[in-house]
Amino acid sequence: MSILTILFLLLISTAAEAQRRSSNITLGSSITPTSNSSWLSPSGVFAFGFFPQHVNGYAVGIFLPDKTVVWTANRDTSPTIPNDTISLVLSPEGQLILRRRQGQDVDVINPSTAIASASMLDNGNFVLYDSNTRIIWQSFNHPTDTLLPGQRLLHKEQLFSSASETDHGIGIFRLKMQDDGNLVQYPFNVPDAAPYAYYATGTNGAGSNVSLNLDSDGLLYLLNGSLPLKNICDGGFPTQGYVNLMKLDVGGIFRIYSFSVGDLNLTRRWSSTYDLCHPKGFCGVNSFCILIDNVPECQCLPGFVSAHSGNNTAGCSRTFSMQGCPIVDGGLNYEMKTIENTEWEDNSYESLKMMISEKECSKACLDDCSCKAAFFKDGECTKQRLPLRFGRGSLRNSNMALVRVSTAIVPDMGGDSDHERIIKKEWRSHYLIAGIVLMFIGVLALSISLIITHKKRKDYKKISKDDGANFAEGISLQVFTFEHLFEATNGFKDELGRGASGTVFKGVLHNGQKMVAVKRLEKEFAQGEIEFQTELKTIGKMYHRNLVRLLGYCFDGDNKLLVFEYMSNGSxxxxxxxxxxxxxxxxxxxxxxxxxxxxxxxxxxxxxxxxxxxxxxxxxxxxxxxxxxxxxxxxxxxxxxxxxxxxxxxxxxxxxxxxxxxxxxxxxxxxxxxxxxxxxxxxxxxxxxxxxxxxxxxxxxxxxxxxxxxxxxxxxxxxxxxxxxxxxxxxxxxxxxxxxxxxxxxxxxxxxxxxxxxxxxxxxxxxxxxxxxxx
Structure with missing residues (x-):
């Protein structure tokens, strides 16, 4: 064997050993959320363990010293760990689990073979081994929202953005390495189809052997097998004392970052786009994204208001009720409001290609009861139903969005004759007197309302045990009085639906800022106090992205009501x-x-x-x-x-x-x-x-x-x-x-x-x- 061959094999062996360097994690090892909270790699650059999630919660994953998260466990279910978790354990039985004070243990990673040991490597890869020291699972094969140097995204694999900066559950954007060799970005819950894409490498047709790769200097590129296919970012960023990584951010843009090990600073080096409104679905339905001082903001369509303040993805809902078409009893009518230079998903059901004008397009929509909006561009008018999706402002796009809104019909007071002027003067006098009277009534009503509200707040704070105030200790459910919910639902008038156990009504809380669904349990289903307490304590602690959240309850004699988050898109x-x-x-x-x-x-x-x-x-x-x-x-x-x-x-x-x-x-x-x-x-x-x-x-x-x-x-x-x-x-x-x-x-x-x-x-x-x- 030649000296060069020996040196080459020695180099490979040394590199492999360096990669394996880790604080070996043996069976029985454990960490806790509040102390000794992670297993470090040998250099201390990467850690596997607990990191902050939401305000006072934790999740499990891999992160850098500044708590930049590069991998998260259990994103498909609920990354936030149960409140009663006491430790993360590599159990003697070979399972990596969250151990709880009460209830069942929760699997963090569950390979098909029993775990014999684990390692947090210096390259950021968390590895599980069997009894023969063979790798049975590694985080590099299960990327979440980040690629590290040496990690690959293979065909059919996806990165998903996080829900928010403090919630590392699955968000609303994804980056997919498709079977056809094309790397494409989509909103989370849409088919893999061109109309939904907002970024693509254009390498479709290259085949299913294409992978996305990241080198240590930030070079991001596609390989077709072992052959270079396309550079996405040319890299060349510093490596000495730095870790370069690629992350699909919360806003749907993937970027290259450099983490400085010395001063724990994260620097943005490159972005797939610099238009923060470019990702489709950044704003929810019936709203569109615009840049104000290079900050993306979501604005509602005319006649719409935000469905959930502070939540862009919640979209917007109407400020009026569509009660008829085109004229409604009570003097309501409709008109079309215009938004210029916007792009939307085209989900039209009829297209008019007669080189008509904007005015004619508006009239065509107003005359069609099914038409809630229309797009007008280059003489073409397309009729749309609601909701409108994927809206964003674009100065390069001359598309006009025309939206149907309601407007009050003002009575015509006639011409300018003397007789008519006298009538108008009399009307003005009547209006003035009526206005003063109404103002007085309004002030009186406001005073009475403030007194009643103050009294109710005092009563609300003094709810007795019999009313259920302390009924579900240890859970963060709000206790409501029956009167409070009676007012919130306008006397249980707006029925959303009926079920086997009760009727659900639409309600509004927090001064009209929060929509809720109030379920009034039927008497035959309203079980006894003890069982009702038990169910509240259990359901109140449940938190999962695929369960409707219970927000509060009322227990007042035979009146048992549950308050849930409001779901605007129906069943x-x-x-x-x-x-x-x-x-x-x-x-x-x-x-x-x-x-x-x-x-x-x-x-x-x-x-x-x-x-x-x-x-x-x-x-x-x-x-x-x-x-x-x-x-x-x-x-x-x-x-x-x-x-x-x-x-x-x-x-x-x-x-x-x-x-x-x-x-x-x-x-x-x-x-x-x-x-x-x-x-x-x-x-x-x-x-x-x-x-x-x-x-x-x-x-x-x-x-x-x-x-x-x-x-x-x-x-x-x-x-x-x-x-x-x-x-x-x-x-x-x-x-x-x-x-x-x-x-x-x-x-x-x-x-x-x-x-x-x-x-x-x-x-x-x-x-x-x-x-x-x-x-």
Missing amino acids: LADILFNQEIHPNWEERMHIARDISRGVLYLHQECEMQIIHCDIKPQNILMGENWCAKISDFGLAKLLKQDQTNTYTEIRGTKGYVAPEWYQKQAITVKADVYSFGVMLLEIICCRKCVDYSRSEDEAILEEWVYDCYATGKIRSLVGDETVEGKKVERMVKIGIWCVQYDPSLRPTMKKVLLMLEGTVEIPIPPNPTSFLSSI
């Missing part, structure tokens, strides 16, 4: 069963994964295991960016920590209720799996589970789906929709497994989520009713 049923607006295949599959994550949280990650008992599209509410959230815990059954099943009366909605309810068997979390399976089949087919308007063979959805699956007619389930047959078959197989009559055959929700994400194989399911023939 899944509203969009799923409407053939004109139902989401496309990719959007529906994303919704299904959202729901499965929420159910998984209830089943395995709560302090107490919860069986929801009423999973159905009407109880899935749609947040911003089509984020699905589970609601209505009025029928939920809580299980104690050592309890796996329960016996109780039938709960739920016909068509979604698992067979074991009717057979008076023990109820487990598998009952929710059945309901989820029925709903998944509805999501696939965009139809209700029971529809007697169809033929006898198609009336019961799960029977029709299995028949189509068994006879090879899968395509008929999605009609004319363009979807790969393999994708439909995969989802159908998951649904059939979930609706098995034998609960033991149904998968757990964790297995369901893995199947939905495509990480595990799906065996051929049996006929769901085959269990019955064996009885």
Whole structure:
């Protein structure tokens, strides 16, 4: 062997050993959120452990000394760790878990093989080893929002922005290395299609062997296999005493940063764009982004106000109610307001290409009851429905957005004759007197109102134990009086919907600044005080991006009310069963994964295991960016920590209720799996589970789906929709497994989520009713 060969092998060995340098983390090692909070790499540049999340919370991940986070655990569920977590432990059984004072341990990383040891390497890679010192998991293979030198983004892999600077959960932007070799940026919850992209390298056609790479000097480039394809950033930034990294920022722009190890300073070196309004979806629906002193701000359309102050992604909602078209009783009419030089998603339902004028375009929209807005450019008028998405100002774009708003009709007082002038003078005199009287009444009413409000505040602070003020100690729920919620809901007049356990009303709190949904539980479902306390304590501690958040409650005798966050986009049923607006295949599959994550949280990650008992599209509410959230815990059954099943009366909605309810068997979390399976089949087919308007063979959805699956007619389930047959078959197989009559055959929700994400194989399911023939 030559000397050069020996030297080369020695160099490789030395480099490998240097990369492996770490404080070896052995079984039984642990850290806590408040002291000894991380495992450091040998140089101390990188740490794995607890870092601040939200105001007083923590999350687990990898970070630099200035707490710049480069990797976050459990982003798909909830990165914020439970409040009762006492330590992060590499357990003697080979699991990396969050240990809690009460409840189940929470997996942080769960490889298929038992962990024997772990290392935080100097290159920022956190590595897990088996008993033979083989790598079984490494953070470099699971990037979140950051690439470090030596790390690669392979085909089909994505980076997701963080939700905010203090919340490292999944945000609203993604950067994807596509199968076709194109590196593309999209908003979070849209299909991989050109109309939704706002950045692309233009390397489509290069194939599925393309990867995104980052060198130590900040050179960011694409490789096709081992061959250079395209430089994105030429790099050349200092390396001595610096760590260069690429991060997809909260605002949807990916950048190169240099971290100075000496003074712990993070410097921005390069950006994919310098237009902060460029990312699509920076502002929510019915709003658009403009730069003011190079700071992006979201402005609402005319006739709209921000739905949630301080939250750009919440979008804007109307300040008036569309009660008719074109003229409304009571003297209301409509007009078109113009916004110039803006870009929007074009989701038009009609295009007029007659070289018409802006005025004619406005009239065409006003004369069409379905038209809520129109875009006018170069003589073309396109009619739009709401909501408008992806709005941003652009001086290079001459597009005009015309928006329908309401306006009051002012009575015409006539001409200028003497008689008419006398009438006008009399009118002015009447108006003056009326104005003085109204002013006096207003001052009097204001005084009375202030006195009543002051008294109510005093009463509110003095709510007794009987009223439920101290009823749910230890949770951050607001206690309301019945009178408070009666006023907030305008006397329970604006009904949002009805469920099996009660009626939901729209409400306004905090001086009209916060919209809420108030659920008034029916008396037959309003259980006793002790059980109501238990449910509040449990539900109040739940926090997951796919669960509707409980904000407060009222317990006043027979009046039991729950106050939830308001979801402006309605329920899944509203969009799923409407053939004109139902989401496309990719959007529906994303919704299904959202729901499965929420159910998984209830089943395995709560302090107490919860069986929801009423999973159905009407109880899935749609947040911003089509984020699905589970609601209505009025029928939920809580299980104690050592309890796996329960016996109780039938709960739920016909068509979604698992067979074991009717057979008076023990109820487990598998009952929710059945309901989820029925709903998944509805999501696939965009139809209700029971529809007697169809033929006898198609009336019961799960029977029709299995028949189509068994006879090879899968395509008929999605009609004319363009979807790969393999994708439909995969989802159908998951649904059939979930609706098995034998609960033991149904998968757990964790297995369901893995199947939905495509990480595990799906065996051929049996006929769901085959269990019955064996009885």
